[in-house]
Amino acid sequence: MTDVNAVVSEVSKLKQRLDQAQLSFRDASLKSRREIVILKRLITRLSVACRGIDQELDAKLVELRNDLEQPKDISKLIPRLALIERLVTRQAALTEQASQNLEQHIHLSGETLNRVRGLPAQLKRDLRNILSANPDSLGDNHNRLIRLLELYESAVKLLSTSTNQQQNNSIDQDVLVHLSSELQHLITELDFTDDNSTVLLETRNKLLAGVTAESLTEQALIVLRLVINGHHQDRRSTQKFVDGVHSDLAAIKKTAHQNLGQSNALLEQRATVISEFSALSHQMQQGLKEQENLETWRPQLETISTELHTLIERTHALEKRERELLDQLAYNENKVISLYEKTAEHHQSLNQQERKMFLDQLTKVYNRAAFNDRLEHEYRRWLRYQHPLCVALLDLDNFKETNVNFGYVAGDKALKIIARTIHQCLDDTDFIARFDGDKFMVIMPDTTEEERTKRINTIRETVSQLPFHFRDQQVSITLSIGATMFDANDTPPNIIERTQKALNTAKSTGANRLSWIA
Known part of the structure; x- marks a missing residue:
């Protein structure tokens, strides 16, 4: 039991x-x-x-x-x-951001070609169709790039075979200088290595020395090809x-x-x-x-x-x-x-790659694309909190003479040192970017009038005291500054335009000057 x-x-x-x-x-x-x-x-x-x-x-x-x-x-x-x-x-978000940057490059190159005078009306219409298209994928952007390159090649052939010398030189000097400056700005935002880096450096030096309309188109084609090749490499990766x-x-x-x-x-x-x-x-x-x-x-x-x-x-x-x-x-x-x-x-x-994309490859400070993003961010914060927001445009005085007298290698060295010096004079919450050529943009949020005036003057005085030595000569480089504050109904484009006006005012009174525009 x-x-x-x-x-x-x-x-x-x-x-x-x-x-x-x-x-x-x-x-x-x-x-x-x-x-x-x-x-x-x-x-x-x-x-x-x-x-x-x-x-x-x-x-x-x-x-x-x-x-x-x-x-x-x-x-x-x-x-x-x-x-x-x-x-x-x-x-997915990073891919979308890369696609947006590529879209900006397409429009920049397209607008450059659109300013060339004497091109056939059909080519102009084709170009407008490319710029007005709304790409749905990276593949669409790739096709747009190929088509844009074809239009550039057609434009080169037309300009090179034309017997009318006046037509070949129809771009006035001011427009030519502006296009050359825009292409230099594009080069500073590209991040290439090895042989491509050498090609970009040579292209930049040619643009700094001055180019004709035909040469500018040729250099733009070189840059465009590098952009396309870089795009292909990113896609393969x-x-x-x-x-x-x-x-x-x-x-x-x-x-x-x-x-x-x-x-x-x-x-x-x-x-x-x-x-x-x-x-x-x-x-x-x-x-x-x-x-x-x-x-x-x-x-x-x-x-x-x-x-x-x-x-x-x-x-x-x-x-x-x-x-x-x-x-x-x-x-x-x-x-x-x-x-x-x-x-x-x-x-x-x-x-x-993202960090490199927003750094200027020469000076190692932020580039213009990064400045636009940061300015938009600070603008939205200003709309919300209404804190003091200062923006200043810094331009080296007569810097072209330094390149001419001592060479572009010396000029690049000076730009690196000056960019580092400006950065050291700023607070941790401030922002500096290379805006264009020898111009820098500075953003100073949440600062009192005394603080921002003292900081900007410190930058101006410190740069003027830097001991540059080129070819056994001691050289002094100064900079002029145009500054303004966000106010009332301001937007980022208004502020950038006002800093340029302030800078023009400062330069009109001499070198090494500071001008404020309210």
């Missing part, structure tokens, strides 16, 4: 454990369905980030999302996949990264599908074992109630015991398969970690 009670007690404990296991598997099934929803969201975000890079890739990602309609158990992947989701979303992410996700999807099938099979077998255990338990309980002589019931008990032993062995086999499934999930987790590290490295590379 005691042995039977012990058996009943053990069977009851086994039943409780099996009930708990059944609940655990039910929870795992619910988690699996929830995790598949998260994976689908990641794939959707990845599709948005990669949209327009490659049509075939877009189609494959759509197919992948359709294949994930059924729940899949990938609970171990959720934390890593969430990180990948954020990184890929950020990749992005394509390689996205292909790697897609390959890893495809592998994860495949193993997740396999794991789901194994999990469902285990769940069904576990349910069968539990059902058989329950039937045996019920049979034993009925026998205990109905049988008065346990000796006569012994053969049935032995049969039940044999079946229980068999079920226990099946349970051990299921546990072994569960451990194998856990090992497979751990392997998948390592693959996701590897994918995360890969995207983190790509993210770091993009951040470095």
Whole structure:
């Protein structure tokens, strides 16, 4: 009697454990369905980030999302996949920003060509169509660049074959100087290395020395080709990264599908074992109630015991398969970690490119594009808080003579030193950018009248005292400053125009002067 009670007690404990296991598997099934929803969201975000890079890739990602309609158990992947989701979303924003910068370069080059006189009306119309087009993807921008390059080549051929010398030189000197200055500004915002860097330096030196209309078009074509080549390199790099992410996700999807099938099979077998255990338990309980002589019931008990032993062995086999499934999930987790590290490295590379994109390559201070972004940001803060916001335009006095007398290498060296000196005179919350050639823009938010006046005069005096030595000659370089404050209904373009007026006033009174315009 005691042995039977012990058996009943053990069977009851086994039943409780099996009930708990059944609940655990039910929870795992619910988690699996929830995790598949998260994976689908990641794939959707990845599709948005990669949209327009490659049509075939877009189609494959759509197919992948359709294949994930059924729940899949990938609970171990959720934390890593969430990180990948954020990184890929950020990749989309960076790609959009790169596309916007490319759009600006297209318009700059297009407007430059549009100012050339004597070109056929059809070429002008084609150019206007290019500039007025609204690109939907990077591929559209690529086609616009190719078409713009074709128009530049047509313009060069027309100008070179024309017999009318007056037509060839129809661009007046003021416009030519302005276009040359704009092209120099574009060069300062490009970040190339190796041979491309040398080509840009040579182009810049030619522009500084002065060019004709034909030569300006030739230099613009060189810069445009470099921009196109850089664009192709960026696309190839992005394509390689996205292909790697897609390959890893495809592998994860495949193993997740396999794991789901194994999990469902285990769940069904576990349910069968539990059902058989329950039937045996019920049979034993009925026998205990109905049988008065346990000796006569012994053969049935032995049969039940044999079946229980068999079920226990099946349970051990299921546990072994569960451990194998856990090992497979751990392997998948390592693959996701590897994918995360890969995207983190790509993210770091993009951040470095972004920093370079907003730095002037010569002076290592911010460039004009960065200034426009920062001025817009400070303008919005000023609208909200109405704090004092000062903007100053700094221009080196007669700096062209330094380039002419001592060479452009000496001029570049002076620009680097002066930019560093101005930066050292500013506060941590101030901002400096190379605006154009030998001009710098300074933004000083949240400063009192005394502080900003003292800071600007410190810059002016410190620069004038810098000891430059070129070709055994001591040279003094000064700068003039035009400054103003945001007020009333001002906007960033109004402020830039007013600083230029203030600078003209300062220069009209002599060198090394400061002029304020309210």
